[in-house]
Each structure stands twice: as structure tokens, then as C-alpha cells.
Amino acid sequence: MKSAEIRRRFLDYFVTKGHTEVESASLIPHNDPTLMFTAAGMVPFKDCFLGAEKRAYTRATTAQRCVRAGGKHNDLENVGYTARHHTFFEMLGNFSFGDYFKREAIQFAWEFLTKELGLPEEKLWVTVHISDDEAERIWKEEIGVSPERFSKLDEDNFWSAGDVGPCGPSTEIFYDHGADVAGGPPGSPDEDGDRYIEIWNLVFMQYDRDEAGNKNPLPNPSIDTGMGLERLAAVLQNVHSNYEIDLFVNLIKAASEVTGCTDLENRSLRVIADHIRSCAFLIADGVLPSNEGRGYVLRRIIRRALRHGNKLGAPAIFFSKLVDALIAEMGEAYPVLKEQRDNVVRALHAEEEQFGRTLANGMKLLEAEMQAAEGKQIDGETVFKLYDTYGFPADLTADVARENGFSIDEAGFEAAMDEQRQRAREASNFKAGAKVDLSAADATKFDGYDTLSQQAKVVALFKEGAAVESLAAGEAGRLVLDQTPFYAESGGQCGDTGFIFDEANNVRVTDCQKQGDIHLHSIEVLKGDIKVGQAVSTSVDADEREAIARHHSATHLAHAALRQILGAHVEQKGSMVTADRLRFDFAHNEAMTVEQIEAVEALVNQQIVANGEVSTKLMSMDEAKESGAMMLFGEKYGDEVRVLAMGEDRFSVELCGGTHVKRTGDIGYFRIISEGGIAAGIRRIEAVTGPAAATYINDNRRALNTIGATLKAAPEMAAEKVVALTKKTRELEKQLEQLQQKLAASAGADLASSAQEINGIKLVAAKVEAQGGALRDMVDQLKDKLGSGVVLLAADNDGKVSLAAGVTKDLIGKIKAGDLVKQAAEKVDGRGGGKPDFAQAGGKNPTGIDDALQVAVSLLS
Numbered sequence: 040m041k042s043a044e045i046r047r048r049f050l051d052y053f054v055t056k057g058h059t060e061v062e063s064a065s066l067i068p069h070n071d072p073t074l075m076f077t078a079a080g081m082v083p084f085k086d087c088f089l090g091a092e093k094r095a096y097t098r099a100t101t102a103q104r105c106v107r108a109g110g111k112h113n114d115l116e117n118v119g120y121t122a123r124h125h126t127f128f129e130m131l132g133n134f135s136f137g138d139y140f141k142r143e144a145i146q147f148a149w150e151f152l153t154k155e156l157g158l159p160e161e162k163l164w165v166t167v168h169i170s171d172d173e174a175e176r177i178w179k180e181e182i183g184v185s186p187e188r189f190s191k192l193d194e195d196n197f198w199s200a201g202d203v204g205p206c207g208p209s210t211e212i213f214y215d216h217g218a219d220v221a222g223g224p225p226g227s228p229d230e231d232g233d234r235y236i237e238i239w240n241l242v243f244m245q246y247d248r249d250e251a252g253n254k255n256p257l258p259n260p261s262i263d264t265g266m267g268l269e270r271l272a273a274v275l276q277n278v279h280s281n282y283e284i285d286l287f288v289n290l291i292k293a294a295s296e297v298t299g300c301t302d303l304e305n306r307s308l309r310v311i312a313d314h315i316r317s318c319a320f321l322i323a324d325g326v327l328p329s330n331e332g333r334g335y336v337l338r339r340i341i342r343r344a345l346r347h348g349n350k351l352g353a354p355a356i357f358f359s360k361l362v363d364a365l366i367a368e369m370g371e372a373y374p375v376l377k378e379q380r381d382n383v384v385r386a387l388h389a390e391e392e393q394f395g396r397t398l399a400n401g402m403k404l405l406e407a408e409m410q411a412a413e414g415k416q417i418d419g420e421t422v423f424k425l426y427d428t429y430g431f432p433a434d435l436t437a438d439v440a441r442e443n444g445f446s447i448d449e450a451g452f453e454a455a456m457d458e459q460r461q462r463a464r465e466a467s468n469f470k471a472g473a474k475v476d477l478s479a480a481d482a483t484k485f486d487g488y489d490t491l492s493q494q495a496k497v498v499a500l501f502k503e504g505a506a507v508e509s510l511a512a513g514e515a516g517r518l519v520l521d522q523t524p525f526y527a528e529s530g531g532q533c534g535d536t537g538f539i540f541d542e543a544n545n546v547r548v549t550d551c552q553k554q555g556d557i558h559l560h561s562i563e564v565l566k567g568d569i570k571v572g573q574a575v576s577t578s579v580d581a582d583e584r585e586a587i588a589r590h591h592s593a594t595h596l597a598h599a600a601l602r603q604i605l606g607a608h609v610e611q612k613g614s615m616v617t618a619d620r621l622r623f624d625f626a627h628n629e630a631m632t633v634e635q636i637e638a639v640e641a642l643v644n645q646q647i648v649a650n651g652e653v654s655t656k657l658m659s660m661d662e663a664k665e666s667g668a669m670m671l672f673g674e675k676y677g678d679e680v681r682v683l684a685m686g687e688d689r690f691s692v693e694l695c696g697g698t699h700v701k702r703t704g705d706i707g708y709f710r711i712i713s714e715g716g717i718a719a720g721i722r723r724i725e726a727v728t729g730p731a732a733a734t735y736i737n738d739n740r741r742a743l744n745t746i747g748a749t750l751k752a753a754p755e756m757a758a759e760k761v762v763a764l765t766k767k768t769r770e771l772e773k774q775l776e777q778l779q780q781k782l783a784a785s786a787g788a789d790l791a792s793s794a795q796e797i798n799g800i801k802l803v804a805a806k807v808e809a810q811g812g813a814l815r816d817m818v819d820q821l822k823d824k825l826g827s828g829v830v831l832l833a834a835d836n837d838g839k840v841s842l843a844a845g846v847t848k849d850l851i852g853k854i855k856a857g858d859l860v861k862q863a864a865e866k867v868d869g870r871g872g873g874k875p876d877f878a879q880a881g882g883k884n885p886t887g888i889d890d891a892l893q894v895a896v897s898l899l900s
């Protein structure tokens with residue numbers, strides 16, 4: 040039975056049992072910062088189990104694409120070493136949300152396997168959790184499974200998607216591939232062999248595990264089952280390895296063609312065939328290779344595939360060539376793969392080019408290291424160097440090491456990584472100045488969302504990093520208040536500036552940075568002595584704060600607009616917001632077109648004109664999730680988060696601690712002023728708003744007016760005129776060159792009459808005005824004119840000397856142009872050579888030209 044038919048039969052079976060067929064969700068869990076990838080069929084339904092989300096159905100069935108690499112569920116290291124592990128696979132599942140429970144789940148599964156698919160009962164083996172007497176009774180008494188093919192296990196029969204969230208005991212069904220495959224039944228010492236393969240896991244979702252590890256009962260016990268399509272296909276296609284099923288056969292053939300490896304059983308071919316599936320699907324779902332989070336897991340898988348290709352002697356570009364073979368196999372069931380084909384190929388190709396530059400050198404270093412090593416371990420420094428200099432992820436190095444009977448020093452590698460992080464942290468602290476000792480100070484209360492000026496008390500003062508009791512007029516330092524309206528730089532938004540004062544004092548605040556929860560104001564004392572303990576007034580520069588708010592709110596609108604115009608893969612990679620402009624870095628693979636830039640501007644400006652209220656709400660993380668707020672994977676968020684929503688129909692909803700405008704209309708106007716790439720797969724836009732946008736447009740208009748006035752054209756006609764003018768200039772330059780050549784030729788003719796005769800040979804040796812090609816023409820002309828003779832010409836173009844020598848055919852037995860020019864070149868500090876009848880040279884010393892010409896005379900004499 041083909042995989043496609045198995046997939047269909049499964050879904051149809053459960054539809055007849057009252058389940059709603061739901062389409063496979065993306066590999067990127069929707070708005071869930073706790074999960075790396077969709078690693079099981081239940082992930083899209085997580086909130087349904089918790090009772091937080093209600094759907095129109097209580098029974099569902101899916102064929103869900105899954106990736107198990109990185110994160111809690113990680114099979115990457117096993118791929119290639121077993122017959123059944125994959126980074127990407129399809130999970131067939133049926134789900135009950137507070138509807139049926141253990142009995143029906145077990146009955147359905149048994150009926151589907153034994154009746155619908157006709158698997159012999161004696162080939163199946165069942166396990167349940169040690170505590171689960173109820174499931175044991177159902178299996179033994181109601182279903183009638185033999186006690187000989189039944190065992191009770193502990194951890195292996197307890198399942199959870201992540202460290203927190205829904206979980207519960209499970210029952211698993213195994214298939215026995217027969218005595219000729221190595222391995223023992225579940226629970227036995229050699230259970231890890233490939234003989235008994237788990238094909239179906241039925242989880243009885245009963246608990247919601249919290250961060251402290253407590254298992255809280257779920258409101259409604261539920262069912263989550265998962266069966267690997269590839270494993271089931273192996274059973275039904277009578278093969279013992281997933282890599283022999285229909286889905287893989289053609290893929291492995293394609294891998295064999297692009298790598299040149301003809302042994303279809305080769306382990307590396309399997310790794311490549313597995314990895315192209317996860318990589319292509321991840322990119323199609325919006326992940327791009329990068330150095331962090333999901334992007335880094337993707338990069339690790341790609342690089343692992345490239346290394347295996349390299350091992351097979353594949354050409355540098357082979358992996359991206361497998362995309363079409365994959366689409367042929369899976370494009371029908373997963374249209375997203377077809378739609379995203381070009382993006383997938385492009386991203387893989389770029390990664391191949393990039394890693395291709397360092398892969399071979401890294402391998403050389405690693406091999407040398409293994410040869411020189413005393414023990415069987417590769418030290419942490421080497422693993423780090425391979426990572427840092429050659430782009431080898433540590434697990435890639437471990438993979439190579441493992442093949443050679445080595446391991447890697449993970450702790451040593453982590454230590455080297457920590458050191459690097461520390462260096463980076465120190466470098467980025469540079470702006471704030473050295474750290475100061477704040478152990479005695481409490482967190483600063485920040486009131487700047489609501490006010491720009493308030494009373495406060497000076498809590499600490501620092502000069503050059505050391506605590507002081509006071510600072511006098513003319514001195515600069517840093518200052519801590521008990522409460523402040525000054526925003527400290529964070530989330531990309533710059534720190535506020537302004538003043539701190541009382542009757543006797545006046546202090547300018549030039550920046551505000553955060554150290555932990557404490558706001559450190561950078562200050563210059565203008566008047567009076569400022570002292571610790573003093574009561575002061577604070578005042579943030581309101582105009583500047585407003586300008587910053589405009590740019591910050593515009594950043595949110597731009598982010599949402601970019602996702603609408605370019606796609607959901609657009610993810611924030613960095614941001615900077617100041618009073619003058621905003622800068623936004625995001626994941627995207629290619630330059631934006633002018634049309635896309637205009638479309639983003641238009642969308643943002645549309646929201647500005649709509650002038651909706653900008654709402655800020657403090658809420659729990661769960662409420663924030665429900666509100667659809669954008670969260671960044673891998674970010675640590677507190678229990679209470681600040682959710683910012685703006686634009687029509689909640690155009691943008693993001694978690695944010697920054698300061699913003701009250702209504703979108705306050706932004707005034709939004710304009711992108713530049714777009715470019717800053718790293719592989721990362722673009723940067725810069726944009727301006729409000730008065731800054733007006734200034735930008737005015738500057739442009741002035742420049743255009745100047746161009747128009749110079750060209751005597753109306754500004755709107757200027758562009759056309761410039762194009763015409765540039766074309767005309769190019770034509771004129773060409774004409775000029777031709778004229779120069781003609782002139783040079785006739786000058787050459789004149790020179791012929793000045794030929795001298797030495798030992799019966801006519802010689803023209805002269806300095807002329809001409810460049811490269813023209814000089815050669817001149818020599819040819821002269822040779823023609825002379826009929827028989829020797830020519831040596833020299834030209835000086837801004838200190839660069841060109842020499843050209845020619846000898847007519849009849850004389851090359853006596854003197855060769857190559858020899859002549861070589862000796863002449865020495866006089867002008869140059870080098871050159873050529874054929875016996877024509878040769879050229881270049882030199883650096885024009886003062887030697889006369890001597891160079893004299894060489895011809897001496898040679899002939």
C-alpha cells in the first residue's frame with residue numbers, strides 16, 4: 040500500500056468515527072514561545088486539551104507534518120544510525136477533546152490496525168504505563184491481547200509535548216519485524232534494535248504540568264494519538280527500514296544522482312534524503328537559516344546534510360537540487376511546498392555557497408586534530424574553533440567524531456562559548472560605560488508612560504564608575520533616582536534626554552541606560568552641586584520623546600505591514616528607534632522591490648490616516664497569547680506582559696515595553712528611506728516619520744530642484760533628461776576614443792619619416808601621446824609604413840609608462856620584439872614581454888623613458 044493511500048485510509052477511517060479532518064498545521068507552532076517546532080500531531084491542539092480554546096468539534100483527525108530536531112523532542116543525532124528515526128516525518132493522529140477516553144481510543148486503534156489494515160495480531164505488542172490498571176484491563180479483557188505480548192513500562196509510557204503543558208500516561212503499539220532483525224521487545228535490554236518498532240502511541244491526556252513540575256488535572260480527560268506514517272508504511276510495504284518505503288525510494292535515487300554515490304544503501308544518502316525533507320518544509324513554513332533559535336536548528340540540519348554530501352564527494356551545490364524530487368513526492372499532499380519552491384531553492388543554495396567556502400578547510404583541521412589526538416576525544420577549544428571560524432555546529436563535529444570513534448568535549452566547548460558571550464557582553468556594555476556597583480540601590484520606579492516630569496530623590500551618584508556623594512558644576516557622571524520619567528534604552532528604543540534640577544541646581548541628562556532594573560542617567564552638571572539624598576524635579580525633553588514615540592509606533596506598523604506584503608517568515612531580528620529615524624532588521628531572503636517598498640509605506644500610512652487609538656494593556660502571558668500578540672521564539676517573558684495593539688482590526692499586536700503615540704495619526708507620515716542586506720537572509724530598512732519625514736522629503740526636493748535648474752528642465756522631467764544626458768555622454772566618450780585612435784595613427788605615419796638607420800635596419804624609437812590600444816595600432820601602422828624595420832614607442836599616462844615594440848617579420852631572426860621590450864622596460868622600473876614581432880610592457884618610472892628608447896639604438900648598433 041502506497042503512503043498516500045495509507046494517509047487517506049487513516050483519515051477516512053476516523054471521519055467515519057465522527058472525527059473532523061483538519062489540515063496539517065505549519066511546522067512553526069502558532070504563537071508559542073515554549074515550543075521549537077511542531078513535533079507531534081497534538082501541538083496545534085494544545086490549547087484545546089487545556090480547555091483554553093473551544094472548537095466546533097470535539098473529535099479531530101490529522102496527518103501532521105512534524106520536525107524533531109532541537110528542542111525537547113530531538114532525533115537529529117539518530118538520523119542515519121537507525122532505520123526509523125527522522126528529522127521530518129508525518130504523524131497520523133486522532134484526537135478527543137473531552138469526548139471519548141481510553142476505551143474508545145484503544146478500540147479504534149486496534150480495529151484500524153487489525154481489521155482495516157489486516158495486520159496479524161500476533162505481530163503486535165502492547166505496552167501501558169505501570170500505574171495504568173484500567174488500560175491493562177481494557178487491553179487484556181476487552182480486546183483480548185495475549186499477556187505474552189504485553190508489558191508495563193514507566194517513563195516510556197508517559198508523554199508530554201514540552202516541559203509545561205498537557206501530558207499523561209500512554210499506551211503504545213509495537214510491530215514485530217521478525218526474528219531476522221536484531222532487537223528485543225519493549226522493556227527488554229536490547230529494545231533499541233530495529234526488530235520491535237513502536238508504530239502507535241495513544242496518550243491519555245490527563246494533566247497540565249506547570250513550571251514547578253506539578254501535574255494539575257485537566258478539566259476534561261482527552262485523547263492524543265500519534266502514528267508515524269513512515270513506520271506504518273514500512274510494515275505495510277514489507278520492508279524493515281523506513282528508508283525503503285515508496286516515499287524515500289525516489290528521493291534516495293535523486294540524492295544518488297546529485298552526489299554521484301551509486302551505493303543506494305549508503306548511510307549518507309539516507310541522511311541527505313531525510314534532511315532535505317525537514318529543511319525544505321521548514322523553509323516553506325517560513326524559517327530561514329540563521330545563528331539563533333529555529334533558524335539555527337535549520338542551519339545545523341542543512342550543514343549536516345552538506346557534510347554528508349561532501350563525504351560522498353558531491354559537488355558544492357547538490358542539496359538545493361533535490362527540492363524538485365521532493366516536490367514530485369510530496370507536493371500533492373503539501374501544496375505549500377510547491378508554492379514556496381523558489382524560496383526554498385534559493386535559501387538552500389545560498390547556504391550551500393556560504394558553507395561550501397569553509398567546509399573543506401574545517402574538515403582538514405578536524406582530521407588533523409583526530410590524527411594528532413592522544414585520546415579519543417576532541418577538545419573543546421577545537422570544537423569551538425570549528426564553530427567560530429569554519430561554521431561547524433557542535434553536533435556536526437560530534438557526528439564526524441562519532442564516525443571515527445571519537446567524542447567531543449562538550450563542557451569545554453560550552454566554556455569557550457561562554458567566554459565568547461562574556462566578551463560580547465563586555466563589548467556591548469561599552470556604551471553605558473563600566474558597570475557600577477548598584478547592590479545598595481532598589482529598582483528604579485519608572486513613571487515615564489504617564490508623565491514626563493515629577494519629583495524624585497537622588498539615590499546614588501557615580502564619577503568614572505566610582506560612587507561619590509556629590510558632583511559639582513562642570514563635572515559629568517551618572518545618577519540614580521528613586522523614581523524617574525526617563526526611559527532607559529531597551530527594546531531598541533533609545534534612552535531619553537532632558538533635565539534634572541531644583542532652585543540651586545541644573546543638570547543635563549544626555550542619555551539613560553538600564554543596569555538590571557535600575558535607570559542610570561548620564562549627566563552633565565551645569566549649575567550648583569548635586570548631592571545624594573537631594574530632592575529634585577525631573578523633566579524629559581518632550582519634543583524628543585514625541586519624535587521617538589512616532590518612530591517606535593511606526594516600527595510596529597511597519598513590522599505588521601512587512602509581514603502582510605512579504606510573508607509570515609518576516610521576523611524581527613533587530614530594531615533601533617531614535618528621534619531622527621527608525622531602523623528595523625528582519626528575516627527575508629532578497630532585496631525588496633520598489634513596488635514592495637511602496638506597498639509597505641502605503642499600508643502603514645493607511646493605518647496612520649485611520650487614526651485609531653493605540654491601546655496598552657498589562658495582562659498575563661496566557662491572555663496575551665489569546666489576544667494574538669506577536670511573540671519572539673526563545674524570548675523570556677515575565678508572568679505579566681505589556682501588550683500594545685494599534686491600527687484597524689488590531690493591525691499590529693505586539694508585546695512591548697516602549698513608549699508610544701496615543702493615536703496612530705500622531706505619527707503623521709511614514710517613509711522608508713533605505714533598504715539593504717546586512718547578513719545572509721537579513722534585510723534592514725530605515726524609515727522616518729512626521730517632521731523627520733518632511734525634512735527628508737524637502738531635502739530630496741531641493742536636490743531635485745538643483746538638478747532641474749542645472750539641466751534647465753522642470754523637476755518632473757529631470758530624470759528623463761539625466762538618462763538622455765548620460766547616454767549622450769557615453770556616445771561622446773566613444774567618439775572621442777575613436778578620434779584619438781585616428782590621430783594616433785596619423786601621428787604614427789608622421790613618425791615613419793623620422794626613422795633612423797642603424798646597421799642597415801630602419802628604427803623608429805619615440806615617445807608618443809597614446810594609450811593601450813592606440814599604441815599598438817601605431818606600432819602596426821609604422822611597421823606597414825617602414826616595410827622592414829624596428830619600432831619602439833613609449834607613452835606616459837599620468838606617471839604610468841606604456842612601452843610597445845614591433846619588428847617586421849623579415850627581421851625577427853636578428854632582433855625580437857619581446858627581448859627589446861624586456862630590456863627597455865628595466866629602464867622604467869617595469870616588466871613585460873611578448874612575441875618576436877610584437878611585445879608590450881608597463882613601467883612606473885617616466886623619467887627612464889629616454890634611456891628605454893636608447894636601448895633600441897644600442898641593441899641594433
Ligand code: SER
Pocket residue numbers: 078079080081132198240241242263264265266
Ligand atoms: N503526542 C504523542 C506522540 O507524539 C501521541 O501523538 O507520540
